Amino acid sequence: MQNKNKTVIKSKDLLTLFLIHSKLSFNEIIQLTGTPKTSVHRMLGSLEDMGFLDKDEDNLYSLGLLFLQFGQLVADRLDVREIALPVMKKLRDETEEAVNLIIKDGDEAMYVEKLDSTHPVRLYTAVGRRSPLYAGACPRIILAFFPKEEQEQYLKIVDFKAYASGTITDVDKLRLVLEETRQAGYAISKSELEDHTTAIAAPIFNHKGQVVGGLSLAGPDIRFQAERLPEFIKKVKKHAQEVSEKMGYAGDVVYK
Structure with missing residues (x-):
């Protein structure tokens, strides 16, 4: 601690107050920090000059717009693939099954990362592969958590095609499945993109609560088999929640 700048530490402690309080007066800041009046006055002046704090006409302080700019930069630069990969490794090691990460790309889903099963018999899925949003658990989990208006727009223009024996190509059935998926917080598919395969997926959200992947x-x-599905579902939802939280997502309703 002796090697750290004490003024910087105190300024950080002062700014941390605004994680809880939207606005504070000069005297309130003194009371909450226990810092001498002259030191608080000096720090507030510097933080205001640099744009870290704003002071309104009532002399109440709040976080400055500079934090909004920094916050947006951090959010924009979060790489879901980089964040998800360590979590994917844990999920693969716990289940010994293949793990895939998919994001939306236009009107399709794209596989951006994958980890193969440890079993000798495995599925082959290439990074860069594209799938329609309506087919397969992972693409469909993204579609299920679209805003309703955007989801309906997609359903009106999509040209359904059967990729395997279980592909859903009826729009009314798909709407029902999407609603069930949204309520359950996970998607499951059987023989939708390839015959004799099963997939279980959960959504990934960003700091704005928007679905950004599966x-x-x-x-x-x-x-x-049926006896293993509850365990797999629980693990997929748990690890998807971990990725979402690392992306800044604060909700948890869909993962319960």
């Missing part, structure tokens, strides 16, 4: 387990049907 995390899934996938493998041959024989390893996704």
